[in-house]
Amino acid sequence: MTITLAVDAMGGDHGPSVTIPASINALSKYDQLHIILVGDKELIQTELQKNKYTNTRLSIQHASEVVEMDESPQSALKNKKDSSMRVAINLIKEEKAQACISAGNTGALMATARYVLKMLPGIDRPAIASSLPNQKGTTYMLDLGANTDCTAENLLQFAVMGAMLVSSVTGKPKPSIGLLNIGSEDIKGNEVVKQAGELLRRSHLNFYGNVEGNDIFKGTTDVVVCDGFVGNVALKSAEGIAQLMGRFLTQEFKRNWITKSMAFVSLLVLNRFKKRLDPRRYNGASFLGLKGIVIKSHGGADSYSFYYAIRTAIEESKNNVLENIQKQLELEVPLDISSSENI
Amino acid sequence: MTITLAVDAMGGDHGPSVTIPASINALSKYDQLHIILVGDKELIQTELQKNKYTNTRLSIQHASEVVEMDESPQSALKNKKDSSMRVAINLIKEEKAQACISAGNTGALMATARYVLKMLPGIDRPAIASSLPNQKGTTYMLDLGANTDCTAENLLQFAVMGAMLVSSVTGKPKPSIGLLNIGSEDIKGNEVVKQAGELLRRSHLNFYGNVEGNDIFKGTTDVVVCDGFVGNVALKSAEGIAQLMGRFLTQEFKRNWITKSMAFVSLLVLNRFKKRLDPRRYNGASFLGLKGIVIKSHGGADSYSFYYAIRTAIEESKNNVLENIQKQLELEVPLDISSSENI
CATH class of the missing domain: 3.40.718.10 (Isopropylmalate Dehydrogenase)
Structure with a gap:
């Protein structure tokens, strides 16, 4: 079963230097995994070259903006319509990805996910779950x-x-x-x-x-x-x-x-x-209650830790969490x- | 400065076998300390003999009843008017002791302390504090x-x-x-x-x-x-x-x-x-907001641990906590x- 994940490459304290090595690591461990790296195309390509990585199961979706870690959710929603976070969530809405992972600003991620994806019927509010x-x-x-x-x-x-x-x-x-x-x-x-x-x-x-x-x-x-x-x-x-x-x-x-x-x-x-x-092995909190799988990594995650957030997204995607909740x-x-x- | 403490000798999972060695230890460390052991006189005397202890700074106040660890506060208040807990708190009210220490039932201790001692003016509800x-x-x-x-x-x-x-x-x-x-x-x-x-x-x-x-x-x-x-x-x-x-x-x-x-x-x-x-070194929670110093020890405390609850009562008594709060x-x-x- 093929799984496609949208990774907000720019999110978190360290951005591409963490999200890209983690994505490469995940691709090497999961044969059926496809990853769309969302963010500044040039920065992403530079980081991929640094890691000497080319893979057909990896693509880039350009996004021109980044939500700051201390930006208000309102500002992110209103002013950052081409942010890596928003574009990554859009990919779920457009059914181009099954889940997205971001280490960005929690409030903005939640507000954007809720705005773009909407809630599951029967759920009044989303919740953050972690293992x-x-x-x-x-x-x-x-x-x-x-x-x-x-x-x-x-x-x-x-x-x-x-x-x-x-x-x-x-x-x-x-x-x-x-x-x-x-x-x-x-x-x-x-x-x-x-x-x-x-x-x-x-x-x-x-x-x-x-x-x-x-x-x-x-x-x-x-x-x-x-x-x-x-x-x-x-x-x-x-x-x-x-x-x-x-x-x-x-x-x-x-x-x-x-x-x-x-x-x-x-x-x-x-x-x-x-x-x-x-x-780090418990990184990756699930935003539950939305019509889509959104995983929040710790903002300060290193690539080992961010890999676990990706893994959480894989597990939830392949096991039909949303259907089962419904x-x-x-x-x-x-x-x-x-x-x-x-x- | 002389300090007199009322110790609920019967409270907690272990009763006199813990409270009495701890009291003896405290007396040996604080010259100005007096302790009134409250509870079954015979049991207390037996335990004192076991510890080969006689001291002029120690006295016994008989109490015929014990509040059970799972007893409701209402039942303790209504039916156990001669409990070791109640009598120990009465000693504060009667100004025979500056503070009391109990390892007994938390709810019953709080309800009894509140009923007997009343609240400080300006405080609506008591709180439990710990270090x-x-x-x-x-x-x-x-x-x-x-x-x-x-x-x-x-x-x-x-x-x-x-x-x-x-x-x-x-x-x-x-x-x-x-x-x-x-x-x-x-x-x-x-x-x-x-x-x-x-x-x-x-x-x-x-x-x-x-x-x-x-x-x-x-x-x-x-x-x-x-x-x-x-x-x-x-x-x-x-x-x-x-x-x-x-x-x-x-x-x-x-x-x-x-x-x-x-x-x-x-x-x-x-x-x-x-x-x-x-x-164990952090044992001894303070019930604050009452017109008296009441210290709650962990129910399962051993004598090393109960000694620290006694120490908390000493510190609060000699440093005029109640006056300062007021x-x-x-x-x-x-x-x-x-x-x-x-x-």
Whole structure:
């Protein structure tokens, strides 16, 4: 099965010097992959020459503009109609590509994708989903920051999208869904979460119940659902302590020549440990709820990391995520999730 | 300066076998400390004998009941009027103790403390605050789970309490306050957080501005303020990834005899690393906003950990946290934070 991806070659902190080597790497690993590099033609060609690469499965789509990393989504939408980001998304709309990948400005990418592609019927708002490491494998979590104020219906829709993402990509027929909440005796979550719990219990999904922050990394459920404010804070807090631990470990090993020699002896183990939790391997967040597959890479991604974002796009394209979400949404129609006014 | 603390000897998963050795340890380290052990007199005496301890700075206050770890706060309030928890809190009310420490049921402890001690004037709701490790020292964070739905005024009150806690305990005159929010271009937080930002900008506090989840562990500000839902999720997510990292590190070192020998060689470093992030050293969450100092230890605390909760109570008692909070609240009165209806 042939897959064609549109890569926003200009997006992110490093642009073509990251996106192009990553694309070349992906092409070498996937025989059936075609990539359209979108952006400044000359810059792209220069970078391709640097990498001594010519391949019939690669083409260039010129785009004259670039959305800045700090540009407002409104400005990007209004003033950058020939941006690499916009043109890459247009390629999905025109059915010339199945998915697009960008390391550009998150807000602009979301606004542009929503404007160009529109929402799936039954979904009120898009959500950002990502995979995270757990003790047994991978947890998928959403929303990670697209929606700060959510309704219970939004959370149910996120659950449907998350379940279908996981079942499509991993083949698991009934992924378990956890609703992120706070534990402890007296306190059983805020009002929206309580209502979302009710909706989820009545849905056709495999609803596990409430989970807490630590369950994300325990792997208690396949999917963890929350609003974008909570999801973003949870993710960044986890990143924060992981960085702190890494720094402390390095400091302790660098304390003096004795501890340095210990680090040298343990290098094999330390490198394996580092690799196992390497956030670059989890790069590539999915914008779910749109009529098209849009993958957001971390802005500061290197080419190793950007390659994983491309891989996410490949997995979602070949496993029909969109079709599966739509089917499940139709199943949930008796719950009227497509119209929040009816609930 | 003499300090008298009431210790709920029966609270937590382990009761007297943890609380009593920890109390003995604290008495040995603080000359001016008096402890009233509250709970079943016989059990307490048996445990004291086991530890071969007699000390004039230690007394026992009998209490015939114990609040169960899974008991509802309502049941504890109604049916356990002679519980070790309730009697310990009563001792503050009766001015026989300056603070109390309990490892018991969080919800019941909060409800009982609120019922017996009442709130400080100007504070609508109590908050749970705790110290967390950062790259430079310690970040104080609140609320960690007492309030799931907060108003902007609640967040401002939390900021006042957090600032005064830090300035009292650390001596820092103007601790910086960060408002926990989500970064990224388009999205600037939910409505309540935006309003809280406005209030904080107009306050007399040293308001830094918005911070993100990773800033907690970077130490960007001295205090991080958020609602109890977000705070609890952030804390538990961080715990979750910390546990995962610890487990992965152990697994990599235990992989085979070569890696095991590397662990043996690196033991010194690994132990120092472990100690530096030992969550037991951060045990002892403060219930702020009450007319009395109440410290909650982790339910599963061992005696090393419970000792740190006692230490937190000592620090807060001798540094007049309550008086300082009240003074700052009076200063913020022009903002009418004491009456949310006026804002």
